[in-house]
Amino acid sequence: xxxxxxxxxxxxxxxxxxxxDSNFKSEILLQYIxxxxxxxxxxxxxxxxxxxxxxxxxxxxxxxxxxxxxQYITHKQEFMGLYYYxxxxxxxxxxxxxxxxxxxxxxxxxxxxxxxxxxxxxxxxTGSGAIAVSLExxxxxxxxxxxxxxxxxxxxxxxxxxxxxxNNAKVxxxxxxxxxxxxENNFDIIVSNPPYIEKATITTLSKEVQNEPHLALDGGIxxxxxxxxxxxxxxxxxxxGGYILVEIGYNxxxxxxxxxxxxxDKYIEIKCVKDLNGQDRVIEVKRR
Numbered sequence: 001x002x003x004x005x006x007x008x009x010x011x012x013x014x015x016x017x018x019x020x021d022s023n024f025k026s027e028i029l030l031q032y033i034x035x036x037x038x039x040x041x042x043x044x045x046x047x048x049x050x051x052x053x054x055x056x057x058x059x060x061x062x063x064x065x066x067x068x069x070x071q072y073i074t075h076k077q078e079f080m081g082l083y084y085y086x087x088x089x090x091x092x093x094x095x096x097x098x099x100x101x102x103x104x105x106x107x108x109x110x111x112x113x114x115x116x117x118x119x120x121x122x123x124x125x126t127g128s129g130a131i132a133v134s135l136e137x138x139x140x141x142x143x144x145x146x147x148x149x150x151x152x153x154x155x156x157x158x159x160x161x162x163x164x165x166x167n168n169a170k171v172x173x174x175x176x177x178x179x180x181x182x183x184e185n186n187f188d189i190i191v192s193n194p195p196y197i198e199k200a201t202i203t204t205l206s207k208e209v210q211n212e213p214h215l216a217l218d219g220g221i222x223x224x225x226x227x228x229x230x231x232x233x234x235x236x237x238x239x240x241g242g243y244i245l246v247e248i249g250y251n252x253x254x255x256x257x258x259x260x261x262x263x264x265d266k267y268i269e270i271k272c273v274k275d276l277n278g279q280d281r282v283i284e285v286k287r288r
Contacts, residue, residue: 067207
């Protein structure tokens with residue numbers, strides 16, 4: 001089968017099996033298998049594909065139909081203009097989370113007091129390390145910055161370390177169950193995209209999402225377990241006037257805000273940042 005015919009075969013097979021973004025996924029998969037970019041596929045459209053590569057492509061199509069995210073096949077995901085290695089041990093970074101990173105960058109660059117000192121940022125529940133690495137990448141030339149990143153999963157930390165190395169980012173990694181092994185207590189900013197899906201809801205999500213690590217999805221019965229920990233312990237690790245920024249689900253603005261309001265003597269200026277679709281996406285709070 002030549003490249004064009006294999007391309008058409010893959011697109012048709014995914015469409016027939018009601019796979020979302022069939023054209024995109026079949027195209028990206030073929031680029032990955034043949035190690036060609038989009039232009040090269042077009043130029044070489046009549047070139048015959050080796051049988052073993054053809055069979056490999058077809059087998060991966062079956063895995064996509066079964067619900068395996070294509071990023072776990074190609075081991076690649078773009079985030080904040082950088083590329084990250086991902087596998088089954090970490091969540092796949094999503095564009096919505098860029099709002100969290102962008103807001104953090106704005107807080108730093110708009111604050112002359114912060115810019116004039118050494119800044120410490122902690123990325124809690126780092127997963128692939130995309131948040132921590134992106135922050136270091138975009139802030140390293142603007143200020144003196146130390147980025148720390150933690151996760152309970154040693155395998156996730158291994159992935160995050162790989163991404164830091166591949167993107168030339170200086171990040172200090174800590175294996176920790178939330179704040180358990182975090183010894184620093186003078187961070188300027190704590191950021192986190194914690195697990196926030198309600199436990200019973202996970203089984204109703206798409207097959208692709210269900211194939212991501214449940215450890216990084218499950219936020220407990222009401223999806224709020226990790227926000228309670230962050231609110232209860234976070235201020236102990238922040239400087240006075242420091243910030244906490246957490247990603248939230250589209251319907252969690254009031255619930256998460258109310259959790260921080262329980263600590264009225266610790267936090268002020270509780271705000272919500274919307275994403276590009278107008279959905280509530282990030283809660284920002286300030287330590288007294």
